Amino acid sequence: MLGPFRSTLVNLGGLLWKRPWRLSSTQKYRQRKRMQQVDANIENLFQGLKANSMKTRKVNQLKYDFPKEKDMEAKDKYTVFNKHSRGYRKAAHFVPKWTKLSLRDNPKHF
Amino acid sequence: MSSIIPKYFKVTQLKSTIAMPLRKTQTLQKLGLHKRHQVVYQKITPQQAGMISSVKELVKVELTHDKKTKEQMRNERKSDPGFVVVAKRGENRV
Numbered sequence: 770m771l772g773p774f775r776s777t778l779v780n781l782g783g784l785l786w787k788r789p790w791r792l793s794s795t796q797k798y799r800q801r802k803r804m805q806q807v808d809a810n811i812e813n814l815f816q817g818l819k820a821n822s823m824k825t826r827k828v829n830q831l832k833y834d835f836p837k838e839k840d841m842e843a844k845d846k847y848t849v850f851n852k853h854s855r856g857y858r859k860a861a862h863f864v865p866k867w868t869k870l871s872l873r874d875n876p877k878h879f
Numbered sequence: 880m881s882s883i884i885p886k887y888f889k890v891t892q893l894k895s896t897i898a899m900p901l902r903k904t905q906t907l908q909k910l911g912l913h914k915r916h917q918v919v920y921q922k923i924t925p926q927q928a929g930m931i932s933s934v935k936e937l938v939k940v941e942l943t944h945d946k947k948t949k950e951q952m953r954n955e956r957k958s959d960p961g962f963v964v965v966a967k968r969g970e971n972r973v
Contacts, residue, residue: 803936806893810940813888814932817923817942820884825925827932869894869936 791860792847800846800861800868804838807871811835836873850876885942887920888927894937906934920946 774780792800815832818824838846844858849872851859857879861867892912896904910930911919920943921927931940947955 806939807935810935810938811932813940813942814928814935817885817888818925818928820942821886821923823923823925825929827929828925831932831935866898869899871936 788862792862796862797847801838803868804841804846804871804873808837808839835871841873845873845875850879883944885944886923887943887946888923888931889918889920889941889943890931891916891918891939891941892937893939896937899937903934903937906930907937910934912938918952 811828811831814828818828836845847861848858849861849864850857851863861872864870864872890910890912892907892915895915896907907913910921910927911917921931923942931938
């Protein structure tokens with residue numbers, strides 16, 4: 770088993786993908802939780818301003834135009850647009866810093 | 880909660896700013912946040928709401944009607960020592 774010609778995954782298959790092409794169920798669960806936290810933050814910002822009879826364009830936009838987690842389709846939650854992929858989508862975890870970003874909007878006409 | 884109007888955003892930093900764009904790090908610093916799980920209270924104004932909304936993925940926002948000082952928050956975190964100091968050496972006992 771030892772030595773230069775030992776059988777490893779790389780030697781046998783030639784190519785080893787270390788990142789799976791789709792998210793695991795726990796990754797998806799945590800992604801949903803993060804999105805729900807962002808939605809709650811937006812709601813609190815809006816309600817706080819509203820209670821003090823104030824408003825601002827940025828928060829209003831987030832409240833009314835930003836897609837909410839509960840309204841989104843699974844494919845929009847877990848995949849993003851990518852012009853190089855077959856089907857023009859890739860899993861969200863291939864985007865750098867994907868846990869600290871909101872990747873909710875698709876490009877226009879897609 | 881419905882009768883009392885909230886006056887402050889209670890902002891907790893949940894994510895670190897490591898490898899985030901400089902603008903986001905600076906926004907958090909201006910809000911008074913320097914490390915994860917730190918809590919600051921910000922007055923409810925459109926300016927503060929705009930700043931918080933630009934770092935909405937990194938923080939947790941709650942609404943409160945009163946604000947806690949740093950000292951109060953530190954005292955809340957202290958554990959119960961399990962004893963009470965009745966008197967100190969040189970003092971008269973009650």
